[in-house]
Amino acid sequence: MFEVLVFVYENYWRGDACPEPEQLSRKLSAHGFEADEIRAALQWLDDLSAAMQGLPLERGIDASEVTIGRRASADSVRAPSPDAMRIYSAAEQDHLGAECLGFIHFLEAAGVLSGALREIVIERAMATSEQPMALDELKIILLMVHWSSGIEPDALVLDELCDGREGRIAH
Template sequence: MFEVLVFVYENYWRSDACPEPEQLSRKLSAHGFEAEEIRDALQWLDGLSLATQGVQLTRNDEEGSVTVAPRRAAEATMPQSPDSMRVYSQSEQEHLGAECLGFIQFLEGSNVLPCDMREIVVERAMAAPGAPVALDELKIIVLMVHWSTGIEPDALVLDELCESHEGRLAH
């Protein structure tokens, strides 16, 4: 499924440029993806579309942070307090694993993943197969959430999400 998601991300830079599911399914099939992989990816993308439907993200280029605002004022909720802490359920901890939870916390601390967006990432990660979710798969999920909302991560974050750390030498 994740190979299909990467293909979609690389070939359709914005979610609004992505073809309808039937046409996308034919294109993916023509590129050699298995029917089951395509079906799983399309179901996952449908869930992503539903999760991000009422969310509008904006980037503050001065700070490099992303802010979340509901599309309609009636949907406004109280912002998360800077002193608040997200407590993960036992099933979330098991499904995401320590490495992925640490990466989510790193993204939050870097102001790349606001709390509303984090919840979409966690929800979509919980919908992904495999337990625990691999860090590379979580990075794809984060990219797809950004892709779906139309906000491209800045270059350093994009590098962190796309590059493998294997073979890197820490200084």
């Protein structure tokens, strides 16, 4: 599934430039992806799109007033306030692992990942079968969340998400 997501990201730089699911499925099939991979990726992208509905993308909007996902108002999940502390469930800790949780925390501390986007990243990561999730796969999810939101990460963040750690020299 992740190979399909990377292909979509690389070929449709903006989420709104992506073709409709049927046409995208045909294009992916023509590029040699397996039907099961395509189906899983399209379902994952559809669920990502649903999660992104109502996300405050403009500055100045109070994120705590916006619900995330398809849930009804009675049991809706509110976007966290900026000073909230996120406590990860045991299932989230097992699924994401220490390396991915540390990377999410790093992005939050750097001011790159808002609480609302973090929740979507976690929800989309939990929707995968990888356990514990590899950091490279989490980075793909982060790229896809930014891609879907229309928010282009700055160059340093994009470099961190796209570049491997191999060959880096610590200063």
